[in-house]
Amino acid sequence: xxxxxxxxxxxxxxxxxxxxxxxxxxxxxxxxxxxxxxxxxxxxxxxxxxxxxxxxxxxxxxxxxxxxxxxxxxxxxxxxxxxxxxxxxxxxxxxxxxxxxxxxxxxxxxxxxxxxxxxxxxxxxxxxxxxxxxxxxxxxxxxxxxxxxxxxxxxxxxxxxxxxxxxxxxxxx
Numbered sequence: 001x002x003x004x005x006x007x008x009x010x011x012x013x014x015x016x017x018x019x020x021x022x023x024x025x026x027x028x029x030x031x032x033x034x035x036x037x038x039x040x041x042x043x044x045x046x047x048x049x050x051x052x053x054x055x056x057x058x059x060x061x062x063x064x065x066x067x068x069x070x071x072x073x074x075x076x077x078x079x080x081x082x083x084x085x086x087x088x089x090x091x092x093x094x095x096x097x098x099x100x101x102x103x104x105x106x107x108x109x110x111x112x113x114x115x116x117x118x119x120x121x122x123x124x125x126x127x128x129x130x131x132x133x134x135x136x137x138x139x140x141x142x143x144x145x146x147x148x149x150x151x152x153x154x155x156x157x158x159x160x161x162x163x164x165x166x167x168x169x170x171x172x173x
Contacts, residue, residue: 068102070163073109078169079121085129092132095169096120098149098162105161112156119152120145120165132172142167 078095098116100106109116123145131137142165150160 068105071100071102071106072166073098073100073106074168075117075120076113079117079124081121081124083125083127083129083132083172090129090132091173092124092129093169093171094124094167096145097166097168099164099166100161101163105159108153108157108161112153112161115152115156116149116162119148123148129172138167138170 075096078093080093083090100109127141145165149162153161
């Protein structure tokens with residue numbers, strides 16, 4: 001009987017320790033949460049003024065072609081074409097998206113999709129499989145595509161419209 005009484009006392013003491021530890025952990029979590037929320041909500045007035053000044057400076061120095069937010073115009077279908085290679089001809093598939101700035105340039109780019117597709121296809125057909133097998137060759141092709149598309153758009157619209165040509169998919173067999 002004495003042994004059973006000792007057991008009950010030890011179990012009660014163990015539960016008290018667990019409750020105290022759990023309460024201490026809860027208090028620490030609440031304090032950390034309150035500190036985190038209060039420090040992230042309020043920013044010093046000087047910091048906000050500096051951020052606004054920096055944002056205005058960046059906006060005023062950007063070129064007129066880069067006005068507006070970045071938007072992406074996906075070409076409706078991937079480009080599939082043959083390229084000659086040293087050992088054999090290869091088939092290439094490239095998925096393309098165009099980076100434009102602002103809603104106006106997005107609408108202009110969408111309006112001239114056939115012109116852009118034709119220009120890109122003519123650029124892509126001038127390359128070889130050996131050039132496309134290296135990352136430097138792919139980058140050269142992309143830069144050439146940007147130059148030709150911008151020249152075509154400038155001839156039609158009077159501005160470059162397209163900022164970048166992005167290859168979002170590239171497969172060569």
